[in-house]
Every structure is written in structure tokens, then in C-alpha cells.
Amino acid sequence: MYLVLVPLAQLIWRTVTWGEGDRRLSPAAVEGEVTGFHWMEAFSGPSSNAMLFEPLANSLFTGLFAAVFALLLGGVLAWVVTRTDMPGTSWLRPLLIVPYVVPSFAIALAWETLFKSPRIGGLPGLYETVLGFGPPEWLSYGPTPIIITMTIHYFPFAFLLICGALASLDSQLEESAELLGASRWTILRKITFPIVAPAFAAAAILTFGKTIGTFALPFLLGQPVQYATLATRLFSTLNQGLDALGYILALVLIAITALAVYASSRVLGGNLNRFETIGGKGFKGQLTRLRNWRWPIFGATAAVALAVAVFPLLLLGYQTLMLVDGFYGFDNLTLHYWIGESDPELAEGEPGLVRNDVILGATWITLKLAFISAAICSVVGLIIGYIVVRDRGGWIAKLLDQISFAPFLFPAIAFAAMYLSLFAEARGPIPALYGTFTLLVLISVVNRLPYGVRTGTAAVAQIGRELEEAAEIQGASWMRRFRQIVLPLATSGLVAGMLVSFVGVMRELSLIILLITPSTRVLMTVGFRYAEEDQVQLGNALILLVTVLTLAGQYLVWRLGKGRLARLRERSG
Amino acid sequence: MEATIEIRDLTKRFGKVVALDRLSLTVEPGEFLVLLGPSGCGKTTLLRSLAGLETPDEGEISIGGDVVFSAPRGISVPPGDRRVGMVFQSYALWPHMKVKDNIGFGLRVQKLPRQEVEARVTTVLDDLAMGGLGERYPSQLSGGQQQRVALARLLATRPPVFLMDEPLSNLDARLRMDMRSELKRLHHDTGATTVYVTHDQSEAMTMASVVVVMNEGRIQQMAPPGQIYRQPANVFVAGFIGMPRINLLAARTLGDGRARFEVGDFTLPAPGAPPNAKVFVGARPEDVMLSLEPADDAVEFQVYAVLPAGPETIVHIRRGEVTLVARETRQLELKMDQSVWVGFDPAAINIYDGASGELLPPEGGSRREAASRMADGGRTG
Ligand SMILES: Nc1ncnc2c1ncn2[C@@H]1O[C@H](COP(=O)(O)OP(=O)(O)O)[C@@H](O)[C@H]1O
Numbered sequence: 009m010y011l012v013l014v015p016l017a018q019l020i021w022r023t024v025t026w027g028e029g030d031r032r033l034s035p036a037a038v039e040g041e042v043t044g045f046h047w048m049e050a051f052s053g054p055s056s057n058a059m060l061f062e063p064l065a066n067s068l069f070t071g072l073f074a075a076v077f078a079l080l081l082g083g084v085l086a087w088v089v090t091r092t093d094m095p096g097t098s099w100l101r102p103l104l105i106v107p108y109v110v111p112s113f114a115i116a117l118a119w120e121t122l123f124k125s126p127r128i129g130g131l132p133g134l135y136e137t138v139l140g141f142g143p144p145e146w147l148s149y150g151p152t153p154i155i156i157t158m159t160i161h162y163f164p165f166a167f168l169l170i171c172g173a174l175a176s177l178d179s180q181l182e183e184s185a186e187l188l189g190a191s192r193w194t195i196l197r198k199i200t201f202p203i204v205a206p207a208f209a210a211a212a213i214l215t216f217g218k219t220i221g222t223f224a225l226p227f228l229l230g231q232p233v234q235y236a237t238l239a240t241r242l243f244s245t246l247n248q249g250l251d252a253l254g255y256i257l258a259l260v261l262i263a264i265t266a267l268a269v270y271a272s273s274r275v276l277g278g279n280l281n282r283f284e285t286i287g288g289k290g291f292k293g294q295l296t297r298l299r300n301w302r303w304p305i306f307g308a309t310a311a312v313a314l315a316v317a318v319f320p321l322l323l324l325g326y327q328t329l330m331l332v333d334g335f336y337g338f339d340n341l342t343l344h345y346w347i348g349e350s351d352p353e354l355a356e357g358e359p360g361l362v363r364n365d366v367i368l369g370a371t372w373i374t375l376k377l378a379f380i381s382a383a384i385c386s387v388v389g390l391i392i393g394y395i396v397v398r399d400r401g402g403w404i405a406k407l408l409d410q411i412s413f414a415p416f417l418f419p420a421i422a423f424a425a426m427y428l429s430l431f432a433e434a435r436g437p438i439p440a441l442y443g444t445f446t447l448l449v450l451i452s453v454v455n456r457l458p459y460g461v462r463t464g465t466a467a468v469a470q471i472g473r474e475l476e477e478a479a480e481i482q483g484a485s486w487m488r489r490f491r492q493i494v495l496p497l498a499t500s501g502l503v504a505g506m507l508v509s510f511v512g513v514m515r516e517l518s519l520i521i522l523l524i525t526p527s528t529r530v531l532m533t534v535g536f537r538y539a540e541e542d543q544v545q546l547g548n549a550l551i552l553l554v555t556v557l558t559l560a561g562q563y564l565v566w567r568l569g570k571g572r573l574a575r576l577r578e579r580s581g
Numbered sequence: 582m583e584a585t586i587e588i589r590d591l592t593k594r595f596g597k598v599v600a601l602d603r604l605s606l607t608v609e610p611g612e613f614l615v616l617l618g619p620s621g622c623g624k625t626t627l628l629r630s631l632a633g634l635e636t637p638d639e640g641e642i643s644i645g646g647d648v649v650f651s652a653p654r655g656i657s658v659p660p661g662d663r664r665v666g667m668v669f670q671s672y673a674l675w676p677h678m679k680v681k682d683n684i685g686f687g688l689r690v691q692k693l694p695r696q697e698v699e700a701r702v703t704t705v706l707d708d709l710a711m712g713g714l715g716e717r718y719p720s721q722l723s724g725g726q727q728q729r730v731a732l733a734r735l736l737a738t739r740p741p742v743f744l745m746d747e748p749l750s751n752l753d754a755r756l757r758m759d760m761r762s763e764l765k766r767l768h769h770d771t772g773a774t775t776v777y778v779t780h781d782q783s784e785a786m787t788m789a790s791v792v793v794v795m796n797e798g799r800i801q802q803m804a805p806p807g808q809i810y811r812q813p814a815n816v817f818v819a820g821f822i823g824m825p826r827i828n829l830l831a832a833r834t835l836g837d838g839r840a841r842f843e844v845g846d847f848t849l850p851a852p853g854a855p856p857n858a859k860v861f862v863g864a865r866p867e868d869v870m871l872s873l874e875p876a877d878d879a880v881e882f883q884v885y886a887v888l889p890a891g892p893e894t895i896v897h898i899r900r901g902e903v904t905l906v907a908r909e910t911r912q913l914e915l916k917m918d919q920s921v922w923v924g925f926d927p928a929a930i931n932i933y934d935g936a937s938g939e940l941l942p943p944e945g946g947s948r949r950e951a952a953s954r955m956a957d958g959g960r961t962g
């Protein structure tokens with residue numbers, strides 16, 4: 009409660025009062041006094057177009073299109089992978105998830121590498137090198153690449169949600185329609201789609217919430233041509249010290265997501281919670297036969313998977329080996345950016361990855377942050393999940409469930425703005441946490457809490473109530489039951505949940521970029537700085553490092569999940 | 582080791598559903614009481630309220646003289662302090678603990694010394710013929726063995742009260758039969774007051790010293806199994822107990838002093854029934870007497886179906902709208918549609934009030950005496 013509502017209130021308060029540095033905005037400013045100046049300025053001031061309305065329009069435009077494309081692509085792929093007899097699904101499925109697992113701006117960097125155009129500055133991209141002429145500008149920077157890269161990054165998210173819904177769909181429903189002579193298209197339209205529609209709608213809202221709050225992609229691909237979205241404008245206004253204005257932008261972002269969620273719950277008549285829990289039961293029924301289309305569809309799917317998952321990483325990897333960016337030849341290959349000593353001629357004297365103190369320090373902080381946040385998050389999630397499950401219907405359970413879901417509603421960067429406004433200076437008993445590691449842990453935990461609670465709830469729900477009651481009758485105290493019954497039985501689920509959080513925190517940028525100071529740099533922000541400064545090779549090497557770490561984590565999660573399924577089967581069998 | 586359980590005016594609601602409705606019940610020390618009733622009638626809720634896993638809305642419970650729950654006085658003793666043991670329908674064995682740790686858990690909670698715990702676990706395992714299984718995990722045991730571990734866990738702490746919620750329902754039919762006799766033996770050896778929930782009437786009849794039939798959160802009848810069968814207290818119990826079902830005929834007694842009742846187009850004798858009343862006549866299939874020749878007071882029916890079932894044969898017979906089920910132990914050669922003559926054993930039939938469905942007390946006790954004679958085996962064909 010405190011961690012969500014209070015920051016929000018503080019955020020609003022800061023937009024209606026004069027701040028410290030506001031003297032330069034207006035001579036009438038008296039610090040701490042209430043004023044409507046900021047809102048007036050934002051909505052009707054001379055620069056409100058550039059500050060608010062244009063970014064707003066851009067955000068809606070790119071966010072909506074990216075969400076729609078991500079849904080279409082994810083939906084089609086989900087259907088093909090789960091409901092048809094297409095070959096190769098076992099390795100295509102994990103491959104298709106890779107773009108979501110890697111840091112979002114890895115894709116932006118790969119895009120830049122491919123389509124960089126010298127007109128903006130810097131050296132030519134691969135496109136120009138191969139074809140001999142530059143790409144059209146709309147393809148290099150601006151809304152088009154933003155939409156495309158966001159689609160690539162977020163379609164696996166929709167893919168996963170829809171896969172879950174499709175997998176639990178009983179194919180007998182489809183078969184009975186087929187027996188009645190319905191055509192395949194009719195079946196898809198009349199049976200399959202209505203059943204998965206709720207999951208689809210939930211996926212739409214959640215995807216939109218993500219696209220609209222994304223920071224790194226529109227920043228890297230929009231900034232060079234002064235194309236701003238709410239998220240990037242928020243970042244730059246805060247950087248310029250125009251705090252109140254930045255907070256207004258954050259509120260606008262929050263309002264948009266809240267509206268979308270509200271609209272969808274009106275349409276669907278329920279809350280998103282319900283749909284999100286659709287877990288793949290692994291029901292395998294009769295699969296749709298593709299006949300002649302089997303191999304062409306496989307080819308297309310595999311091509312998509314390779315293009316979005318493997319190719320960008322290869323591109324980035326290759327680039328880190330180029331001594332001078334932009335020249336594709338064997339004599340230009342080097343390992344300098346990985347293992348080289350500091351050389352004033354290259355990369356402004358930054359040593360290679362494994363010798364770079366900044367990077368190594370950031371790696372350490374990143375791992376520490378991810379581990380601590382993930383551990384706290386899963387334990388808190390387990391306790392909340394325990395209360396939610398055991399006290400089903402009780403008001404505490406409902407309240408906790410709703411509140412822990414709340415961070416879903418806040419786009420990551422707006423969430424960070426809330427925390428920035430609250431913790432920038434000491435207030436009462438709360439010290440000024442800005443710039444501390446603690447604040448990073450705090451915001452990471454709160455942000456991941458919806459997932460933590462979800463995992464905790466699932467883990468507790470899977471432990472029958474009677475298992476605990478059997479111990480209660482024998483006189484075991486609550487602590488003893490929790491320690492000896494609940495915790496051991498929830499462990500495997502918890503560890504998996506922890507790893508998911510671990511990976512999530514590690515590749516998070518939008519959430520923490522506003523809260524980072526030099527002493528608390530993490531890999532993602534260091535990588536972002538390199539990317540900003542056009543230190544392409546080092547930036548890419550760093551991204552690859554994060555990617556490898558996250559993929560390894562993801563692989564562990566997957567292995568654990570398989571092991572757990574096997575054990576559960578053994579237990580119930 | 583014996584304890585009385587007293588339940589007074591217990592009410593439990595789940596939202597609008599009234600699971601227990603002002604229920605009162607006394608379980609004598611050492612009794613084997615079976616709660617029997619259709620699914621959803623509140624058996625589990627009652628058992629869980631006894632254990633303290635459910636908090637009733639009204640009423641009082643005392644176990645062994647101690648008040649463990651009282652709504653008016655605001656008392657609710659936690660489950661662990663009620664000295665009851667429970668076997669759950671799902672067994673609720675802890676999958677991450679070895680069998681011996683499952684069984685020893687309660688003893689360790691009581692902080693018994695380690696040797697003592699081990700000795701008791703070994704004894705209990707041996708008693709249940711499971712020596713050597715202590716090191717296994719529950720998932721490595723068969724259903725029957727898991728059931729025994731659940732029992733062993735209850736026995737280890739030696740509670741004076743056993744609560745069991747459909748403990749045999751997850752076993753296959755043959756194992757269930759074997760476990761019935763074992764549970765009976767166990768009850769005899771421990772002397773623990775036992776409350777046993779089941780929806781299986783043959784289980785109830787074979788195991789109980791006293792049966793409580795429940796419906797919609799209320800007690801319909803509490804009596805020893807024989808009486809529940811011979812003299813169901815109302816039409817619900819009459820219809821619920823017995824397989825095949827009892828014949829319940831809507832009838833009207835005649836007012837001409839002949840003590841007969843009228844069903845459709847025929848009349849039959851009804852000793853002791855009040856004159857001129859709407860009633861239900863309950864006759865168990867074995868109380869419907871068939872004969873192949875016309876006889877005094879017998880009514881002609883047609884054979885509708887013959888269903889041989891080993892030692893007995895179930896015969897469905899019909900006359901107009903009236904269908905009866907008869908149980909025959911004699912070897913009669915019956916053919917479809919042939920005529921048979923039907924009479925009721927007047928000593929065995931029960932007559933229920935047509936409005937309330939309650940059993941009408943037999944006048945002068947003649948029917949009851951006849952019934953107990955019947956139960957001793959004197960039966961006329
Ligand atoms: N935890 C609960 N929440 C809501 N209703 C319940 C709960 N437990 C039982 N009920 C309801 O109370 C009634 C009695 O249930 P129960 O005692 O389990 O019946 P039985 O064990 O005889 O089958 C049923 O209508 C059931 O739906």
C-alpha cells in the first residue's frame with residue numbers, strides 16, 4: 009500500500025507545487041506553495057505541443073501499432089505452434105521467446121547496425137555497405153523502426169499468453185464441430201477464437217501497457233530525429249531538471265494505461281487477474297493437419313524465429329569484433345573490446361570488457377541487485393500468496409491481491425518517476441534513498457511483486473489445504489507449519505519464480521534509469537550509456553553479456569520447470 | 582482413553598448455504614458413530630468443526646468434558662489442543678517427508694525424546710504390518726499402504742477421539758472390504774471414541790455402533806444400524822437407506838374399521854394405522870411376499886422384470902401405475918409378464934404421515950414387537 013499509493017500521491021503533489029529550481033521558470037515561484045502553473049504550462053503553454061501533445065500522439069501511435077502487430081504475430085505463431093502438426097515446435101518455441109528475454113535495446117542496437125545512415129552522423133550500417141546506397145530515412149529512425157522493434161521485442165509476450173490459453177483449450181470442442189461438418193475456418197472463428205478471446209484481450213492490454221511505457225527503444229531510434237514519446241520526453245525533462253513537468257508526463261502515462269485497463273474490464277466484465285492465470289495445462293489433443301502447407305508454414309515460422317532471435321545477436325556479436333565500426337573485412341577483426349588493455353586510440357581509452365572496472369563493478373552490482381530483489385520478491389510473494397489462498401474471500405486477501413496487482417498498471421518509467429519524487433529527499437522517518445542501492449532493490453521488488461505474488465499463489469495453491477491441517481491437528485504452530493510443510497513443498501515453484509525475477513531485474517532499464525547514480529550503475533545503464541555515446545562495440549559486448557546471463561537464467565527456469573512437472577506426476581501417480 | 586463428545590445447537594453457514602442447522606448430538610465414550618448422508622449434507626463440515634478446522638457460527642462443542650467451542654462464550658480451542666486425531670479423505674500425507682517422519686511428526690511437536698519417538702513409530706508401523714516401510718516416501722507406496730500410513734499417523738499420538746472423513750473412499754472395492762474389518766479391530770483395541778463420515782450406506786451399516794443420518798445440515802435419525810434399516814424415522818431415511826430402494830406407496834387408510842389402506846385400485850391390511858388418513862406405506866423389498874397362486878388378501882401383479890443377483894433375485898412387478906420391487910431368496914421360476922400374487926408382511930411395514938413424512942408410532946406397539954420378532958429371523962413366506 010505504502011509502496012504504491014503514497015508515491016502516487018507524492019507525484020501528484022509535486023505537480024501542483026513549486027519546486028526548488030522553479031525560480032527560473034517564473035519569478036512568482038515560492039518553493040512549496042500550491043500552484044496550477046505546471047499543469048497550465050503543460051496543457052496550454054507555448055511549448056505544450058512539443059512537450060506533451062506530440063509525445064502523447066507519438067506514444068499512442070507507436071504503442072498501439074506495436075501492440076496490434078505483436079498480438080497478430082504472437083497469436084498466429086501461438087496457433088501454429090500449439091494447435092497444428094507443424095514440425096520442429098520443440099525448438100521453435102524457445103527460440104521465439106528469445107527476443108523478449110534479451111534486453112529491449114539489443115534489438116534497437118541491432119537495427120541501428122543494420123540501417124544506420126550516415127546522414128544522421130557516424131558510419132554506414134550493413135545495409136549501405138552491402139547495397140551501396142543508404143536506406144531511406146524513415147527506415148533508419150523514427151516511428152517505423154520503433155514500431156517494428158517493439159513488435160519484435162513484445163510479440164513473444166503475447167505469444168506466451170495466447171499459447172497458454174490455446175494449450176488448455178479442449179480439442180474435443182473443435183473436433184465435435186468438425187464432426188458436425190464445420191469448415192476449418194468456421195471452427196477457428198466460431199469455436200477457437202471466442203474461447204481464447206478473454207486471454208487475447210488480456211494479452212492485448214498487457215502488451216499495450218508494455219509498449220507504451222518502453223523507454224530504450226524509442227529513445228535510441230527516435231532521439232536522432234527528434235521523435236519523442238512520453239517515455240523519452242519524461243526522461244529528458246527530468247534530466248533538464250523540469251521535475252514537475254516530468255511528473256505530469258508520468259501521470260499522463262499512468263492515466264492512459266489505467267483507461268485501457270478500465271475499458272477492457274468493462275468490455276470483458278472481469279479483472280485481468282483472472283485471465284492472466286490461464287496456465288498451459290499441457291492438454292494435447294488432435295492437432296489441425298496442415299497437409300501441403302506443413303512445410304511452407306514451417307519454413308516461414310523458422311525464418312521469423314531466426315530473423316528475430318538469432319540474427320540480431322549474431323549481428324551484435326560480429327560488431328563487437330570489429331576494430332573500427334562499419335568496415336566489414338577480415339583484417340578489421342579484433343578481440344580488443346572483449347579482452348584488450350586500455351588503449352587511448354580506441355574507445356576513448358576504455359579497456360575491453362573483462363578488464364573494464366566500470367563494467368565489472370556494474371556486473372557485480374547487477375547480480376547483487378537481481379539476486380537480492382528476486383529473493384525478497386519471492387519470499388514476500390509467497391507470504392502474500394499464502395494469505396490470498398488460505399484466506400480465500402477474506403477482505404485482507406482481496407485487498408492484498410488487488411494491491412499487489414497494481415504495479416502492473418504503471419508503466420515502468422512512470423513508476424520510477426513516482427519513486428524519484430518520493431525518495432529524492434529525506435522526509436520524516438524515511439531517509440533520502442535516492443542514489444542508494446536500497447532504493448533500486450525496493451523499486452525492483454515492488455515492480456516484480458505482481459509476478460512474485462502470482463508464483464507464490466500458484467505454489468501455495470498446489471499444496472492442498474489438508475496437508476497443512478493435518479499438521480495443525482497435531483498441534484504444530486503456524487511458524488512450524490510454514491517452515492516444515494509449506495516452504496519445502498513450495499520450494500521448486502519458488503526457485504523457478506525467483507529465477508524469472510532474477511532475469512527480469514537484470515535486463516530492466518526503464519525502471520531504474522531514472523534512479524541510477526554513478527555509484528550504483530548496473531550493466532544495463534552502462535550499456536545504455538555506451539550506446540548513447542556511440543561506443544558501439546563495447547555497448548554491444550555488454551548487451552551480449554546481459555543476454556547470455558539472462559538466457560542462461562531462462563534455461564535454468566525451463567529445466568527446473570520440467571523437473572518439477574516430472575516430480576508432480578510421480579507424486580500424483 | 583475414552584471421551585464423550587457433546588454438540589449443542591451447532592450452526593455453520595457458508596454465505597447463504599446453511600451447512601449445519603442447529604445440530605445437537607451426543608457421542609458416548611468408545612462409540613463408533615457413523616455420519617451418513619448424501620453428498621453436500623454437511624458431514625465434512627461437522628467433522629471439521631469438531632476438529633477445530635472450521636469455526637461454527639453458533640452453538641457449543643465439548644470433548645471429554647472440556648468445552649472446546651462455544652459461540653456465546655467466545656471459546657474456540659485450537660485444533661492442536663483438542664486431543665483429536667483425524668484421517669483425511671485425501672490422506673494428506675506430507676509428500677516431502679519419509680513415512681516415519683510423517684508418523685513421528687505429532688510426537689516431535691509434543692517434544693518427546695528422540696528414542697521415544699522412534700520406538701513409537703516402529704511399534705505403530707509393526708502393528709499395521711508395515712514394518713520396513715518407514716524409510717520410503719509416500720509416493721512410493723500403494724494406495725492401501727498410504728491409507729495405513731494416514732492411520733498410523735493418527736495412532737502414534739494416541740488421541741482419545743478419532744475423526745475420519747471417508748477414509749476408504751479412495752481404495753478399490755476389495756481393499757475397502759479388508760480395511761473395514763481392520764478399522765473395526767482397531768477401534769476395539771484402542772477404545773477411542775470415533776466419528777466416521779461416509780456416504781456409503783453399506784460401510785455405515787457394517788462399521789457403526791450407532792448411525793446418524795443427516796440431510797441438509799440436520800440430523801434425520803440417530804439409531805443403531807438395525808433400527809435405521811427396520812424403522813426409518815421418516816420418509817427421507819426410508820428412501821435413503823436400503824438397496825434396492827424401499828417401496829414407498831402414497832396411500833389412504835380406510836375409515837371403516839378394517840385397518841386397511843388403499844393404493845390405486847386395491848387395498849391391503851395395515852395393522853395399527855390411524856383411520857382415514859393420507860399416509861406413505863414403506864415396505865422393504867424383502868417384505869413384499871410373492872406367491873404364484875391366488876391367496877387371501879393378496880393382489881394380482883404382473884412381472885415386469887426379473888434381475889437375478891446370486892443368492893437373491895430382484896423382481897420388479899407392476900399393476901397399473903403401481904410398481905413394486907421385491908427381493909426373493911427362494912428359487913422361483915418367474916417369467917416376464919406372468920401373474921404373481923402380492924402381500925405385505927404386516928409386521929414389517931412402516932406407515933408415515935402423509936404430510937410430515939414422519940413415522941407414525943404403531944398403536945399398542947404391535948408392529949414394533951412384530952418387527953423385533955422378524956429381526957430374530959422368524960419369517961413367514
Ligand atoms: N469452504 C466452503 N465454502 C463454501 N461452501 C462450503 C464450504 N465447505 C462446504 N461448503 C458447503 O456446505 C455444504 C456442506 O458441505 P460438506 O460438509 O462438505 O458436505 P459433505 O461432506 O456432507 O458432502 C455444501 O453445500 C457445501 O457446498
Ligand SMILES: [Mg+2]
Nearest residue numbers: 621624625626
Ligand atoms: Mg465430505
